[in-house]
Amino acid sequence: MKFTISRTEFTKALNTVSRAISTKTTIPILTGLKLQATQTGLILTGSDADISIETTIKTDNPDNLLAVESEGAIVLPARFFTDIVKKLPEETLTIEVGENFQTMITSGPSSFTINGLDANNYPHLPEIETTNSIPLAGDLLKQIISQTVIAVSNQESRPILTGVHFILSDTNFLAVATDSHRLSQRKVILETPINGSFDFVIPGKSLIELSRMIDDNKEDIILSVTENQVLFTIGDTLFYSRLLEGNYPDTSRLIPDSHDTRISFDAPELLASIERASLLSHASRNNVVKITVKPETKTVTIYGNSPDVGNVEEDMEPKSVEGNELEISFNPDYMKDALRSFSQATINLDFTSSLRPFTLTPTEDSDSFVQLITPIRTF
Amino acid sequence: MKFTISRTEFTKALNTVSRAISTKTTIPILTGLKLQATQTGLILTGSDADISIETTIKTDNPDNLLAVESEGAIVLPARFFTDIVKKLPEETLTIEVGENFQTMITSGPSSFTINGLDANNYPHLPEIETTNSIPLAGDLLKQIISQTVIAVSNQESRPILTGVHFILSDTNFLAVATDSHRLSQRKVILETPINGSFDFVIPGKSLIELSRMIDDNKEDIILSVTENQVLFTIGDTLFYSRLLEGNYPDTSRLIPDSHDTRISFDAPELLASIERASLLSHASRNNVVKITVKPETKTVTIYGNSPDVGNVEEDMEPKSVEGNELEISFNPDYMKDALRSFSQATINLDFTSSLRPFTLTPTEDSDSFVQLITPIRTF
Structure with a gap:
């Protein structure tokens, strides 16, 4: 196997397949990456048995500066090889496999010889028909x-x-x-x-x-x-x-279809308040933040507390408050994750009681996306 | 103690004194930071017993938005307090110390109460006369x-x-x-x-x-x-x-005043080659890189080697080569640190023999700066 290639394009492809390569694998050959040179292109493969990534650098794209002199395949130690390619001095590099899988990497005045492995021992990727895609x-x-x-x-x-x-x-x-x-x-x-x-x-x-x-x-992605x-x-x-084996639990009945209290917020504003409250709840053994809702006065107040450090209280300015009075406690980290997933949207928080799961949905198009959080009993 | 201050300017000062504060200290009060409000300004102090940093936010600078309502001092848990200030919602904040060192931090709708410590128990900073500065x-x-x-x-x-x-x-x-x-x-x-x-x-x-x-x-810095x-x-x-106690060894005689071989390089170019060679030496138990110098042919070659992974060889293009032939081995990490400290300069490497320390100096103004490295015996 011998080919010359653009260092920039090769580095991009190495970064892509490296995502699948773990140094912690129990299968030694998977710490390597597989290179296969063909007349149509160079195929790179990385795998950790759970994930496999294969990418092709094509000969017919002039940006790749790819010239395959002789076909073949080799497995090279992924981390070292990638580090070496990144640090080479010139814009192109040449890779040539010699005897006993010894692989020579040259670029300008720099010449590396590294020990490769037989590509025939690299596991085959699963075969997936792409008809149903x-x-x-x-x-x-x-x-x-x-x-x-x-x-x-x-x-x-x-x-x-x-x-x-x-x-x-x-x-x-x-x-x-x-x-x-x-x-x-x-x-x-x-x-x-x-x-x-x-x-x-x-x-x-x-x-x-x-x-x-x-x-x-x-760009379209094809799922098969x-x-x-x-x-x-x-x-x-x-x-x-x-894929994971087994039956996923039926989640369709978990999402409540009615509510007794509804408050509405811009997601980033509520997120900022929860982040402040969680500064203190994180210092406590129980990571809990409490919200009280008083529809009469249109007030929503957030409380965080740590016996060692102190406490925080913040009066929120909700966009709307309707329904019953409520006091509910929850893990603020779940709330932060949920709120971030709405990015800039306005959201509704729908509650039934302080012990029942509550939901977050975008005010517009509330059917497309729902986050559900189970509260924490504090009494 | 009560004052209002610009959150931006306060955060900058907190970041400055936080550099001195360690969470690993054996003196509990040093995990805190000291605030002292006076009519002329707010003094912040942080210390880990080795280093102490004190900075003053002055009342007379309008950018600081500092208004001291009542003087006083308090020690607050540094990490929490800094995190809280960073996340407050408004551009200013107010700090007020109440009974039992309970400290209230308010900013817009957000109100924190945290447990402070008596500032009288905070260690005094050393007194240094600044006459001899x-x-x-x-x-x-x-x-x-x-x-x-x-x-x-x-x-x-x-x-x-x-x-x-x-x-x-x-x-x-x-x-x-x-x-x-x-x-x-x-x-x-x-x-x-x-x-x-x-x-x-x-x-x-x-x-x-x-x-x-x-x-x-x-900006001038005053040393006392x-x-x-x-x-x-x-x-x-x-x-x-x-300061460290004890006598520092006499280093004046360690730097050789003559050389038998001199090579000259642009520091960044030599650095890039050493970095490549060290990729393989790092994989080896002996972290050694070798240079050979042949003045006759004006060649300088760098070698790195790892029995497991492979080897690298690179022919350098020195700016000049003079003196005796030489083969010398060294720790490439020392060489990389040294070369980085010359930034873009052209440097001379002066050798006497393969077992004697060698020096790196800038070609221009070689008296002002010298790096010395002891080689590694490999035979």
Whole structure:
């Protein structure tokens, strides 16, 4: 194998596949990255067994300055190899595999020889038919991920809850996550109906990595699903993730359909107040913030408290207050995560009683997105 | 005590004194910061017993929006208090100390009450007469610190070597540091001769904190020294550090006054090559990089090697090569620190033999700055 390539373009591709490579893997060859040179392009692969990323640098794009002199494949130690490429002195570099997988990397006066591994021992990527594939706008997918992944569980005691549950049929796209203390659900109406229906759970960690790979442009991303794998195709890059096995709990009945108290806020304003209150609740053993709502006087007051440090009280200026009087306590970190996911929107907080879960929804289009938080009993 | 103040200006001052406050202190009151309100201004003090910082927000500067309603002093938990001030909603805030050192912080609708401590229990800062004081340009002091502090020892086995040794007399200003493997010495000729002579050792850690406080403008900093303390006055801010006790070893004879081989490089170019070579040496148990110099062919070659990963070889393009042939090995991290301290300059590397320390000096003004590195025996 021998090829010359643009250092800039190669570095970008290395950064992409490196996302999948962990130094903590129990399978030694997965600490490496696989390079495969073909006449049409250079294929880079990284994997940690849960996630695999494959990207192709194409010969026919002149920016890549890619010239493949002889085809072949090699596995190179990912971290060292990436560090070396980043620090090379010239704009192009040449890679040549010699005997015993010894690989020479040259760039101007600098010449590295590093020990590679036989690419035949690198695991094969799953084969996913892309006939049944669903196109999604990149920015929408990124938003759906950021809005739901905050509610996945990070406890391995119920593995299924560490993922986001996707339910797709016709033009309906639903994503929901819950760690049993809070829940986040996003609904989207697809422009084109899809063939068949799908029900699968993607690990939260996979979605976070995927999200980091999506630019903020609206490039379409193609989603393809099999029984135990999902594939996202982003331009010349393939992102594979395993799916979580098991049945996701039925969350459809958890969201209350009525309320007795409703207050309305600009999300950033309420967020700033909760952040202040949580400064003190974080110093306490019980991380609890309390809100009192008095519709008569249109007052909403927030309280935070730490026996060691002190306390905070803040009178809010809600956009509206209606319904019954209420006093409710909750984990402010759940509230902060939820509020951030609404970005600049105006939201409704709907309560039934101080011991029942309450919801946050955008005032406009309240059906598309709901965050649910379970309160904390303090008496 | 009661005062109102600009949140922006107060936050700046809190950030300044917080540099001296450690959460790891064994003296509980030092986790707090002291506020003292007087008619002329608000004095903030932070200390970790080694370093103390005092800064004054003056009443007569209208930007400070400072109005002192009643004088007094209090000690508040530094981290919480600073976090609270940063997150307050309005541009000004009011602080009022009530009974039992309970302190109320209000800003718009937000109202915090935190537990303070009696300011009478806060340690007194050292008293330093500022009659014998030496003015230094801020940017020069910052440069001297960055060039010498890299060579201080971080091993407590010889505490005196954890500081930088300053020797001042007449117009001569010398700063030198060594960890016994390398040495860095900077000389400055002062514009105005000083009264008397001074010889003292400032802990490296204090100098690093001091350096972070110096803006890149040329504002004069006033240095005052007593037997066991040094004071740097930077505008309205006082920076105190204890001095290290004991005799600093005589370093004047360590720097060789002749050489048998000299090579010359642009510092950034040599730095880039050493960084590449150290990628592999870092992967090895012996962190060693080798240089060979062949004056006949004007070649300088750098080698790095790791039995596990591979090796690197690079032919350099020196600006000049003269003297005897040489092969020498050294710790590339020492070399990188040294090279960075020359920034963009052209430098000479002077060698006597492969087992004797070698020096790096700027080609222009070689007397003002010298870095010395002890080689590693590899045979």
